[in-house]
Amino acid sequence: MNNTVLIESYLSGKMEPGDRLLMDARLLIDHGLRVNCEHQQQTYELVKAYGRLCLKREITAVQEHIFSVGKHESFRQKINKLFKR
Amino acid sequence: METETIRQVQTREEQFIFLYERAFPKTAAFVSRSGGNLEDAKDVFQDALILLYEKEDPESIQDKPSYVAGIARHLWLKKAGKKRSQAEAASEAQSELLEPNERQVSKRLLRYVAVAGKKCMELLTGVYYDKLSMKELASKFEFSGERSATAQKYKCLEKIREVIKQRSLNKEDFYE
Structure with a gap:
């Protein structure tokens, strides 16, 4: 776990300059650490993509709700009017 | 409504509904005037909501409906391939929309x-x-x-x- 915490600190840019230099040096000589670092970076990217996907689903559900439930009828009419040509 | 945070799951849906009611008509009117259809308006508005959510500190934005409508307008202009004027170029929005270092996730x-x-x-x-x-x-x-x-x-x-x-x-x- 220490390795994961260390890599997180390094990738987030929150590491102290001295520790960062040391980490840069370790990454040059430690292949395993370098691989973990790359994969941890990919993990963050993947989590962001997953989060965005879930949020998009949530927004789509809200949109469908607004455009289908009677409560928002006047809103829907107002919008539909804008696209009547 | 404005004091609740968009990151709280229980209020997120309410906030999205609030933003649809307040900001979507502006987006729809703009998209319609410039030749787009309802689906185009829905698409850019969705993306604008996502950008609001991903902002470092969304609660710092005083007028979220105007912010979202502004982003959606910018996205539509970009999508429609129209040149936007300097006045329309919200520098804040611009920096957020460009993510050159973000790799395509498989x-x-x-x-x-x-x-x-x-x-x-x-x-x-x-x-x-x-x-x-x-x-x-x-x-x-x-x-x-x-x-x-x-x-x-x-x-x-x-x-x-x-x-x-x-x-x-x-x-x-x-x-x-």
């Missing part, structure tokens, strides 16, 4: 981890995408406390990192 890998590591992906999304505090995370996932939530966060990071490591041996996942 959809296949995403589908795989969404199933194989569902629980961990949900937890990590809470931390890194929804930006929940450890206290909020502990409460949401029913951990005994912040220390337990933090430990679980790192366990999950390791788990997903390991999945990626294994899958990286299958190059197709990374070069779709």
Whole structure:
């Protein structure tokens, strides 16, 4: 776990300059650490993509709700009017 | 409504409904005037909501409906391939929309981890995408406390990192 915490600190840019230099040096000589670092970076990217996907689903559900439930009828009419040509 | 945070799950839906009611008519009118259809308006508005959510501190925005309508307008102009004037170029929006360093995430890998590591992906999304505090995370996932939530966060990071490591041996996942 220490390795994961260390890599997180390094990738987030929150590491102290001295520790960062040391980490840069370790990454040059430690292949395993370098691989973990790359994969941890990919993990963050993947989590962001997953989060965005879930949020998009949530927004789509809200949109469908607004455009289908009677409560928002006047809103829907107002919008539909804008696209009547 | 404005004082509630958009990152709180229980109020997120209400906030989105509020933003649709207040800002979507402006977006729809603009898109319609410039030759777009309702689906175009819905698409750019969705993306604008996502950008608002991903902003570092969405609660710092005083007038969220105007902000979202502004972003949606910008996105539509970009989508429609129209040249926007300097006055329309909100520099804040511009910097957020450009993410040159963001790599394209493999959809296949995403589908795989969404199933194989569902629980961990949900937890990590809470931390890194929804930006929940450890206290909020502990409460949401029913951990005994912040220390337990933090430990679980790192366990999950390791788990997903390991999945990626294994899958990286299958190059197709990374070069779709």
